[in-house]
Amino acid sequence: MKSFKIPGTDLESSTLAYGCMNIGGKWNSPEITDAERSTAYNAINAALDEGINLFDHADIYVRGKSELVFGELLRQDPGLRNRIILQSKCGIRFAGDPQPHSPARYDFSYDHIINSVEGILRRLNTSHLDILLLHRPDALVQPAVVARAFDHLFKTGKVRWFGVSNHHAGQIDLLKNYVDQPLVINQVEISLLHRSLIEEGILFNQSTVGISGSSGTIDYCRKHNIMLQAWSPVAAGKLFVRGRGAPDALIQLISDLAGAYRTSVEAIILGWLTRHPAQIQPIIGTVNPDRIKASAMVDDIELSHEDWYRLLGAARGESVP
Numbered sequence: 001m002k003s004f005k006i007p008g009t010d011l012e013s014s015t016l017a018y019g020c021m022n023i024g025g026k027w028n029s030p031e032i033t034d035a036e037r038s039t040a041y042n043a044i045n046a047a048l049d050e051g052i053n054l055f056d057h058a059d060i061y062v063r064g065k066s067e068l069v070f071g072e073l074l075r076q077d078p079g080l081r082n083r084i085i086l087q088s089k090c091g092i093r094f095a096g097d098p099q100p101h102s103p104a105r106y107d108f109s110y111d112h113i114i115n116s117v118e119g120i121l122r123r124l125n126t127s128h129l130d131i132l133l134l135h136r137p138d139a140l141v142q143p144a145v146v147a148r149a150f151d152h153l154f155k156t157g158k159v160r161w162f163g164v165s166n167h168h169a170g171q172i173d174l175l176k177n178y179v180d181q182p183l184v185i186n187q188v189e190i191s192l193l194h195r196s197l198i199e200e201g202i203l204f205n206q207s208t209v210g211i212s213g214s215s216g217t218i219d220y221c222r223k224h225n226i227m228l229q230a231w232s233p234v235a236a237g238k239l240f241v242r243g244r245g246a247p248d249a250l251i252q253l254i255s256d257l258a259g260a261y262r263t264s265v266e267a268i269i270l271g272w273l274t275r276h277p278a279q280i281q282p283i284i285g286t287v288n289p290d291r292i293k294a295s296a297m298v299d300d301i302e303l304s305h306e307d308w309y310r311l312l313g314a315a316r317g318e319s320v321p
């Protein structure tokens, strides 16, 4: 798999990242079974075999078990840590944390950020994260407090680089005003079925607008050298199966283009993201080794300008205005 330098960092990353949300077993069980463990190891090893070197976590994934199972693998193969980029996220708290009556909430307080990272490092069995992201914007954020937490994590060597997830341009701008370290990543949902950040630039000032406003987030990130990562890049599987939200014409076009480019349907879907000049990094989440391999074929294609818009038109059910 090809690699590139994540802008503003010394990190050399693969085209695709592997998302670890679907490894580590069931959300409603405290155990990781042997079968779930081998599913996780097979998926991680398949990703490594394809040259994927960036692994995306969050403290909440499968209530910590995604990081735990990954940390077990790192313990078994200590050399692996230096060959990969480890990224995790914090800031979401479930209902019941820490008291039974505590509500679900976002929390960018100093203590929560620091304690979350301590837990992440313990579960992953590592001394440091390469990248820490703030998972979802906290409406009650105090940017100076985030800055203090980031400073502590950076100076103690626990986190090397920082970023955000699901943040719009104004929210990133506010944080950047306070935080000393560069914000190098914004992880957002983008796929052919979730195009709002792309559509807002196309539909701006159109009377047909089907979006609630324009945040200019993609252009902001391009301007400020903030890499966009796309979560759910294959729309959690909905782009492969008729009747799950993807227009039939889109599914047909993806299949036709896979034939024309002599590649996989996964590569066409992911190629729609990598073709975008913002250098969007898809974070794939399949645990199926064959699908991981099919996804890696994205490296061998570059969609034409025309085909990129063909896919956009088929996804929206009409051509651009």
Ligand SMILES: NC(=O)c1ccc[n+]([C@@H]2O[C@H](COP(=O)([O-])OP(=O)(O)OC[C@H]3O[C@@H](n4cnc5c(N)ncnc54)[C@H](OP(=O)(O)O)[C@@H]3O)[C@@H](O)[C@H]2O)c1
Binding pocket: 018, 019, 020, 021, 022, 056, 057, 135, 165, 166, 187, 188, 230, 231, 232, 233, 234, 235, 236, 237, 238, 240, 283, 284, 285, 286, 287, 288, 291
């Ligand atoms: N920042 C955030 O707020 C946020 C939110 C959600 C996710 N994420 C990150 O993004 C990563 C990816 O998210 P995701 O798992 O939703 O992404 P995804 O890659 O769009 O979807 C993966 C899902 O699609 C299914 N799938 C993949 N290929 C398929 C095919 N050919 N046919 C049928 N089903 C197929 C997979 O099932 P199989 O495993 O059976 O193949 C899996 O359930 C996560 O792991 C996490 O790291 C971040």
